Amino acid sequence: AQKITQTQPGMFVQEKEAVTLDCTYDTSDQSYGLFWYKQPSSGEMIFLIYQGSYDEQNATEGRYSLNFQKARKSANLVISASQLGDSAMYFCAMRERSRGYNKLIFGAGTRLAVHP
């Protein structure tokens, strides 16, 4: 079974608009962590934002925010005021307590294109 599901293989957005990238996850753990990474065409993996399962507030980092809905097991990434440099692959990932928080499992990714 897929642990992390990103249902949007590709998305596009107009510059300066907001965009939401979907992520749902599957775990029976009560304690886990959720991460989002950006991978530009250069190939580097850039950490964007983290949400803990016990965090009561949605995480925010600059223009990035995480819409965490625990009951729905979703952790969508919201990018506000999109910029051309946001064009990249975006990966959602999870780390579970039952695995000792060791392994970070990644989704298949969403390719975002920002149009001028």
Added chain:
Amino acid sequence: GAGVSQSPSNKVTEKGKDVELRCDPISGHTALYWYRQSLGQGLEFLIYFQGNSAPDKSGLPSDRFSAERTGGSVSTLTIQRTQQEDSAVYLCASSLSRDGSLYNSPLHFGNGTRLTVT
């Protein structure tokens, strides 16, 4: 400070040859990971080290793949008798354990080694 360093950045090898990929993690990071990313795909977990031991080797695709880590620092991923399906980008990452837990520690990735098996 210095990030995760991987070498070589590119490697072209003939089918059947052995290759060694090297990873130098961020100083002080006890956790080290190897992932594989095929063209246009997500990241596939290979192996995880905590210090010098590898408590999780579950992702190694076959016995042709092995990895070691010495001195709690540098790691080497070895692929023996390479096959064309081994062609991919091999990413190394390290993570800092806070209070003995990796719970909220992000992985810091290197730029990867692009392996091409001809």
